[in-house]
Amino acid sequence: MDTARPKSNPWKGWREFTAWAQDFSLRRKVLGGFLGVVVIVGLATSFIGTWLAKDTILERARMDLTGDLLTAQYVINSFTESLERNVRLTAGSDAIKRLLERGDMEGVRNRLAIACVENDMDYLSLTDDKGRVLVRGLAPQSAKGDLSDDPIVKWAIEGRSAAGLSLVAVDRLVEENPAFPQLLGVRNGKNCLILEAAQPIIIDNRVAAVVYGGIVLNHDKRVVERIARLVFKGAKYQDADVGYVTIFEGDEAISTTLKGDDGLPAIGFKVEDDVKRAVLESGEQIITRGYQFRRAYFSATEPIRDFRGAIVGAIQVAALQEPINWVIDRLVATFLVVALLGALLMAAISYFLVQWINHPLELMLHAARQAAEGDLSHEVPVIARDEVGELAATFNLMIRNLAASQRKLEEWGKELASKVAAQTGELNQAREQVARVKKLASLEKMADGMARIMAHISDPLVPAYLEGGDAASGATIRILVLDQDESVLDICQRILEGEGFQVQLTRTVEECLKALEEEIFDVVVADIDMPGTTGTELLKEIKYRQPDLMVIFTAPFKATEEAVEAVTLGAFDYIPKPFGPHQILLMVYTALQTRQAIDRTRQQHASERAEKIFQRLPVAIALADRAHRVVYNNRAFLELASKDGQEVVTAKTFKELFGVDPLERGPGEDEVAGSRWLELPKVGRTAKLYNFKLPEEDLRVLMLVDVTDTVKKDQQADVLRHETLTRAQQVIHQQMRVAQEIAGLLGETTAETKAALFELINLAKETGEQR
DSSP states (O other): OOOOOOOOOOOOSHHHHHHHHTTSOHHHHHHHHHHHHHHHHHHHHHHHHHHHHHHHHHHHHHHHHHHHHHHHHHHHHHHHHHHHHHHHHHHTOHHHHHHHHHTOHHHHHHHHHHHHHHTTOSEEEEEETTSBEEEETTOTTOOOOBOTTOHHHHHHHTTOOEEEEEEEEHHHHHHHOTTHHHHHOOOTTOEEEEEEEEEEEEETTEEEEEEEEEEEOTTOOHHHHHHHHHHHTTOEETTEESEEEEEEETTEEEEESOBOTTSSBOTTOBOOHHHIIIIIITOOOEEEEEEETTEEEEEEEEEEEOTTSOEEEEEEEEEEHHHHHHHHHHHHHHHHHHHHHHHHHHHHHHHHHHHHHHHHHHHHHHHHHHHHTTOTTOOOOOOOSSHHHHHHHHHHHHHHTSTTHHHHHHHHHHHHHHHHHHHHHHHHHHHHHHHHHHHHHHHHHHHHHHHHHHHHHHOTHHHHHHTTGGGGSGGGOEEEEEOSOHHHHHHHHHHHHHTTOEEEEESSHHHHHHHHHHSOOSEEEEESOOTTSOHHHHHHHHHHHOTTOEEEEEEOGGGHHHHHHHHHTTOOEEEESSOOHHHHHHHHHHHHHHHHHHHHHHHHHHHHHHHHHHHHOSSEEEEEOTTOBEEEEOHHHHHHHSSSSOSOOTTOBHHHHHSSOTTOOOTTOOOOOEEEEEEETTTTEEEEEEEEEOTTSSOEEEEEEEOHHHHHHHHHHHHHHHHHHHHHHHHHHHHHHHHHHHHHHHTSOOHHHHHHHHHHHHHHHHHHHHO
């Protein structure tokens, strides 16, 4: 083996490096390459894994903080609900209602004070139905005030229970409980954040009073400590809490579990500026890093809103960063140790493999040198049966059979020729098989076409729907397809137009609805998973424009429930995606057949309803043929033509029924038409006749309106009028004779007498004319 030392010249590029390394032994090259790859891959894996693990841990911490905010909101809501429940129980107390009815305010105050202490509330008071304070449970000397502007109390005055956060002045809290200044350590003129609830007291179905109470959050650790117990579970890190919870009124902390250097709650610290802008001004949730008392924290903050929805503060949940950094550091150290151990292990394995592979090669190199010097008796020992062992055995075989190598080469050439011939035959067979496959493909297409033709011939759906002739033929059937997938639109168009249908494609809901407004369609095939709308909304819009349209939805697996709901709301059916040609054809033909059945049913119902209305008409109606025989009639005609209303009148002439033929005409007269009065002697009735000929039918329609009672009444009125006029004429003539006798006695006729006589004469003339 060549033991020449490599050149010591330094290298500056890849070409110089390869030139510098080419003189190294194979052992050094393989071992160096293995170790280089192991080191590079190990470092890269460690760096990427550490970065990913760190990012994952930090992201998990952010997610945990977001979940902690939800827990905090749950705790605040539970405190609010508990407060509301206690106030409701107090307001619903029968004892308080009885005291109110008696006007015993001192008894009411005692009850409120007991309920306030038992339920751990900071105050509990009572107002009238106008919001004026009647009594305060913890302030015996202060029972004045108007809370009608308080939104929670105002809500209760209207008869509804209310609870939520409020920002109130310290002055009002002092009126509720005089001990607040000492408890809170705040001055008058400032505001406090409270949880407040109000409940109406209903007496005789009206609001008689309102009970309201609250819990002051300033300097109160009950809420934040419960949140901290649920979130951090009392965990410690180096004798310090692993996190804290803080409630802010505006930007100032009013309640917190964070302890200062003196071990007391750190009340009064301000929120960071970036948190203030994001949470208090923009109303957003934010996760930040910050420092409190020289310790780094991850914190999540979100706004707190009062009963009216206004931002009055914030709640913050923070986790100590040191435990997270400790986990990350341990993870990085673990990665590095594992990478180092892996590199050392790979180095040892690589060295062993290089030695194992290189030793047979060294033996072969020595034997090759002996053969080059003419010693053909020297053989290489075969150590293993791997590729290197095969190479050694082949080398030994070459040395032993050098004389017979030519013969073996010729035999190998013959064998190669036979293999080439065999491969050529296989290639020809493959070409023939390809040709057969192409022919089979053509035959398969032809068979498919024949199968489709036979399917149309044998398919019972097509004749069932197309048996109506041109009115229901495929040329007049219009199908609207809605889908945002171009491949689905192309498949539907080819399949349906191949069946003779007229297909219109739409790609958006707006385009589909516009097409429905402009033209009439028989079937709509629509994708239920269209953007911007739901399947039920799309069905509603389609049915609004064309109520009788058959709607078929195509639905992917995720929208199956929505498709089933759409079918229950009026869609014909749905097809799961992906679907085949036979599915869409079968569904369309089924929808068309169903629509035809519905149309037939509607026509049948309409005919039955028309028959009922026709039979109930009070006018006698009948159809007559050329021989003036009745071929069809209603109930009113039967009652007019027969005495008992049960006689069969069909096939009888009008003359047989009524004794007169209203359609009879004289020689040379045109066919009787129009309306006229008609006497029916056989039934003793008088009727008004209307008749006309049915278009394109050899039938006439006769309508007889019975006016017998009306004619009798008119005759009676004429007789009475004649008698009245006769009597009036007699009276007038008598008065004229009296007047003439008076004038004869006077010997002359005065102007007044002449005028009176003239009026009597005129009246007599008018009476005669009227007669």
